[in-house]
Amino acid sequence: MQQLGTNEAARGRWVYIHNTQREREREMASLTESEESPSPKIFIPEEWSEAAESIAYDLITSPPPVALICGAKNSGKTTFSRHLLNILLRRYKRVAYLDTDVGQTEFTAPGCLSLTVVDKITPGASQLSHEHLKELFKIDPCNFTHAVKYVTFDINLALLWFKLTWLAGLQPGQDILCFFYGDISSKRDPSAYLEFIFALYDCYRKVYCMSNHSESPGNTGVPLVVNTPGWVKGIGYDLLVDMLKYISPTHIVKICISAESKNLPGGAFWLDEGHDVTGTLIEINSARQDSLKRSVLVHKDARLLRDLRVMAYFRQCFPSDLSITTIKELAYALAAHPPYEIPMSSIKIKHLHCQVPSTEVFYSLNATIVGLAVSSEDSEHLPQCVGLGLVRGIDIFKRVLYVITPVPQNTLEKVDLLLQGLIQIPTTLLQLILLDKTHGCTGMHLTLHGCKCFANELAELQLLMV
Structure with missing residues (x-):
């Protein structure tokens, strides 16, 4: 484990597991390297x-x-x-x-x-x-x-x-x-x-x-x-x-x-x-046809687009040169990815669009996507979001949360608020983890009542995410 930053207020809030700061910085740096990409064109009327x-x-x-x-x-x-x-x-x-x-x-x-x-x-x-x-x-x-x-x-x-x-x-x-x-x-x-x-x-x-x-x-x-x-x-x-x-x-x-x-x-x-x-x-x-009279209107499934966008976002957790070419590989990579460890005492939680009983606050976060925000002491200012995190697990005995995110370490030091909304983990990723039992306990798991296999809790998670 490694403490992030030197700020006393942030010290102990975000701890990265199984990785050194230099390794993490090298991973993040690789994501910003420019790459050659095709330049396809579309007809502009x-x-x-x-x-x-x-x-x-x-x-x-x-x-x-x-x-x-x-x-x-x-x-x-x-x-x-x-x-x-x-x-x-x-x-x-x-x-x-x-x-x-x-x-x-x-x-x-x-x-x-x-x-x-x-x-x-x-x-x-x-x-x-x-x-x-x-x-x-x-x-x-x-x-x-x-x-x-x-x-x-x-x-x-x-x-x-x-x-x-x-x-x-x-x-x-x-x-x-x-x-x-x-x-x-x-x-x-x-x-x-x-x-x-x-x-x-x-x-x-x-x-x-x-x-x-x-x-x-x-x-x-x-x-x-x-x-x-x-x-x-x-x-x-x-x-x-x-x-x-x-x-x-x-x-x-x-x-x-x-x-x-x-x-x-x-x-x-x-x-x-x-x-x-x-x-x-x-x-x-609207642009209906290109210069060759071919239709340029493509029916875009909104849910499919959102799922792909979420997966592309969390793909940034890994170096760009790491071979992840299928959704299955991405699911297993996320399940095995070292998370950040967050003491419950150092973070505030706000539920958006719903009310959650105080006894269920942390349980409701399990296996969900949350907004990583910086709260403002000024009530007139809204909390600024710096990125998204995937709550991989919760250890109620240690009183810590395990979160996966591509947000850089120096930015995470400022985060003191988790915002839970209704943005879901793509169902595809959840189901893929169940395909191979070897990834069940070592990947996403729940620790609210000790270490439980992810498969045993999927039904409850899906109810929570409706």
Whole structure:
């Protein structure tokens, strides 16, 4: 065991087991090494390019533009947002990205709301061709959770997808402010959802929004791209309207699909009657075909995407050159990975979206994904999330938690709060551990009542995670 840091308040809080600090640092360093990756391209309609150019080079906009992208599900909001971000980087040194889609996040793991400041063009989902997408999503999503069928599923393509989307965005030198909402839908707690978004936007206004007084707009000011969820009916519509009124963007890009009933209302739908439009409304159509008349719309199973994203996130626990090419190998690697040991007395626990009896607080954490946060003494400030952790086990006799996370050691020293939401460990990983009994007790295990085989507790865990 090894103590982390020299801060007395943090001393004894996070202890890494079976590994030296130098080894851990070497592992983390290997994750940031640049690698050669393919650069597949996707067709960007001329209409999209013209819209992005008009925002980036709008001579009327001062300070820099604040563009909000909205539209129905699978309309191409994320692809256009990434395209716009890269176009803006041609003119500005940095661009801020506010991600409000907790179910399909772009720069973080699922369940988070974040503000990211990017200083270099990032190849993302918008750079993947429709052939790559169809290859990834040809898996039957209905059968994806059946571990036996997919024990040899090659995750290389999935890791490529996420490396190009959000892993490419988390590079050194980029500023990130993140809050752990703890669910994949804003309908669980709309008030908290908006509170996080407003706090992120306030941070952008305070830190990055500067009036541009120089002739070269690349010298000062940081434009903002706001990506929104595809839930545009009912409460989702109301939340979008609240966001638009609070942020008051300079440009609103509304993407329309062929199914008219699923689109947002025409015009400035977010304004009350009698109010003048303060921003520029741009309406564009979704990209349905490429230059060869091939369909570019791919049905993306949301649950499959989230599971792959979670797995790609925890894949960062291991060196990039370590051979982990299947979900089965990833499951066993996580089960055998040395965890951090956290004394219960040094950490606070907050349950989101549910109430847990005090006698069940630690038990409810077992084999769950938690947000690793830094609490604030100021009640007006929300706890900032620095990453996710997987609670591998709990020893009630030693009064310690065992947590696996890719978050660097120096950052973990600041963590004093665990946030339990409803982000689940992919069922595939849980089932795969059961396929080989040799991994049952040596991998994820429960120690609430002594050391128990993980298999004996799976039923209870699944009930806890519903």
